[in-house]
Amino acid sequence: MHILTAEARTHYLEKYPIDDFFSFDINPYLEVRQFDKGEWIFQEGSFPDTVYYMIEGKAKLYMTHKNGKVSLIEYLEAPLFMGEIELLNEARYTKGIQTVTKTICYSITQSCKEKLLADALFLRRLCVFLGEKATKMTSKYTQNQAYPLENRLAAFIQLSADQGVYKEKHTEICEYLGVSYRHLLYVLAQFCDERILEKRKTGYQIIDKNRLAQLAQEVL
Amino acid sequence: MHILTAEARTHYLEKYPIDDFFSFDINPYLEVRQFDKGEWIFQEGSFPDTVYYMIEGKAKLYMTHKNGKVSLIEYLEAPLFMGEIELLNEARYTKGIQTVTKTICYSITQSCKEKLLADALFLRRLCVFLGEKATKMTSKYTQNQAYPLENRLAAFIQLSADQGVYKEKHTEICEYLGVSYRHLLYVLAQFCDERILEKRKTGYQIIDKNRLAQLAQEVL
DNA sequence: TAAAAAATATGAGATATCTCACATTATTGT
DNA sequence: ACAATAATGTGAGATATCTCATATTTTTTA
Numbered sequence: 001m002h003i004l005t006a007e008a009r010t011h012y013l014e015k016y017p018i019d020d021f022f023s024f025d026i027n028p029y030l031e032v033r034q035f036d037k038g039e040w041i042f043q044e045g046s047f048p049d050t051v052y053y054m055i056e057g058k059a060k061l062y063m064t065h066k067n068g069k070v071s072l073i074e075y076l077e078a079p080l081f082m083g084e085i086e087l088l089n090e091a092r093y094t095k096g097i098q099t100v101t102k103t104i105c106y107s108i109t110q111s112c113k114e115k116l117l118a119d120a121l122f123l124r125r126l127c128v129f130l131g132e133k134a135t136k137m138t139s140k141y142t143q144n145q146a147y148p149l150e151n152r153l154a155a156f157i158q159l160s161a162d163q164g165v166y167k168e169k170h171t172e173i174c175e176y177l178g179v180s181y182r183h184l185l186y187v188l189a190q191f192c193d194e195r196i197l198e199k200r201k202t203g204y205q206i207i208d209k210n211r212l213a214q215l216a217q218e219v220l
Numbered sequence: 221m222h223i224l225t226a227e228a229r230t231h232y233l234e235k236y237p238i239d240d241f242f243s244f245d246i247n248p249y250l251e252v253r254q255f256d257k258g259e260w261i262f263q264e265g266s267f268p269d270t271v272y273y274m275i276e277g278k279a280k281l282y283m284t285h286k287n288g289k290v291s292l293i294e295y296l297e298a299p300l301f302m303g304e305i306e307l308l309n310e311a312r313y314t315k316g317i318q319t320v321t322k323t324i325c326y327s328i329t330q331s332c333k334e335k336l337l338a339d340a341l342f343l344r345r346l347c348v349f350l351g352e353k354a355t356k357m358t359s360k361y362t363q364n365q366a367y368p369l370e371n372r373l374a375a376f377i378q379l380s381a382d383q384g385v386y387k388e389k390h391t392e393i394c395e396y397l398g399v400s401y402r403h404l405l406y407v408l409a410q411f412c413d414e415r416i417l418e419k420r421k422t423g424y425q426i427i428d429k430n431r432l433a434q435l436a437q438e439v440l
Numbered sequence: 441t442a443a444a445a446a447a448t449a450t451g452a453g454a455t456a457t458c459t460c461a462c463a464t465t466a467t468t469g470t
Numbered sequence: 471a472c473a474a475t476a477a478t479g480t481g482a483g484a485t486a487t488c489t490c491a492t493a494t495t496t497t498t499t500a
Contacts, residue, residue, distance in 0.1 A: 063362055065362070066437075085354070089352075118340050119340060120339060123343035124337055127308050128308050131308050131350050133354045134353045134357055137354055137361060140361065141293075141360065141364070144361070144364070
């Protein structure tokens with residue numbers, strides 16, 4: 001991670017204005033930070049003392065279970081807050097966040113914590129963010145229980161396919177969808193058998209869009 | 221549902237003070253409402269125009285999937301907010317909430333919406349509530365993926381057992397744990413086989429507390 | 441209090457998903 | 471460019487979980 005200054009800082013602050021998040025001047029408390037691909041923004045189990053607002057990039061939120069299993073809980077895509085729960089509750093330790101791409105964040109030091117927690121403008125935005133987060137987690141959670149991988153994968157392929165080609169890393173997706181690598185491959189193979197997908201060098205080509213949509217549409 | 225007035229209202233407002241949630245006088249906007257056991261507080265799919273703060277009682281949060289499956293998402297136990305997300309986002313339709321016991325709630329009409337959304341005191345409390353909700357859903361969600369029913373049920377029995385006796389409705393619990401009724405019964409039978417539980421008229425008696433704890437402790 | 445509805449119970453067979461073992465390609469760091 | 475590491479791919483066998491059918495008991499309601 002390194003801190004951007006001068007032109008770079010100004011560049012981002014102009015491109016992604018953040019003044020209207022606060023009713024006081026946030027500039028003295030704000031840094032523009034860049035994380036390289038693969039860097040950890042929060043180490044799992046640490047006690048962060050910074051709130052981040054990611055403006056560019058993509059990251060993954062992880063947690064490790066007692067039994068050693070690691071869950072990729074979700075993909076985080078800009079714009080979003082990170083470490084905001086730790087701002088509200090004292091000494092809350094965090095889950096792990098690792099960048100997937102180069103990532104630019106605004107960091108806000110806890111030295112203005114009091115101001116933040118008294119600022120209705122900021123709090124309101126935080127409420128909306130947290131509410132959406134809760135809603136999103138709830139729906140993802142309930143879906144996973146209610147549908148087999150066949151349906152969830154179909155929905156995911158629709159979402160993530162680019163120009164009719166699905167091309168994601170199996171190792172990541174199986175974690176994200178909460179199934180074993182083996183099983184993911186089984187279901188992909190099954191889709192190929194059924195002529196829904198076709199495996200090519202470039203990735204999996206969608207050849208039966210309708211059938212895929214039909215499988216996916218079960219999932220809301 | 222009926223609205224409590226006079227002594228009843230005063231009684232609850234004294235027992236569960238709520239003034240310190242707001243920096244303005246909430247009294248003109250507040251009603252004390254009572255829901256009977258089994259009543260629906262929110263009908264699934266409706267657009268609620270009231271924020272509730274449940275002060276006594278217990279309810280269930282449901283959602284129905286496209287495939288007709290119904291998920292019991294969570295048990296709601298006082299104190300907590302309901303309909304708060306709908307306050308923040310316009311026209312958000314809600315999941316279904318049904319009471320399990322007689323329930324007392326403070327209701328706040330949207331006529332003071334502007335005041336609420338400008339009140340840092342209230343917003344801060346809402347943030348904490350939403351943050352906890354998100355965290356809770358996330359951990360429940362990830363656990364369900366990472367552990368078989370054996371472990372999750374053990375944990376749940378520990379939580380819900382009263383005086384060493386587990387006595388819940390199977391029909392509800394299987395929904396809550398996201399498994400079929402049949403499978404829940406299998407695993408309960410298995411616990412009996414293994415002499416962890418013993419089935420009696422009064423419920424399932426825990427006879428091997430250690431083994432149960434061992435199974436449960438896998439789950440964080 | 442009889443009939444209807446809900447909850448409990450159990451068997452049998454299917455399916456979704458997992459673990460492990462191992463072989464074969466990419467990708468990446470030095 | 472080579473070794474190390476990560477990602478891909480596949481088989482075989484186990485286990486977790488589901489669906490459906492059906493019977494019994496308990497609770498609710500007219």
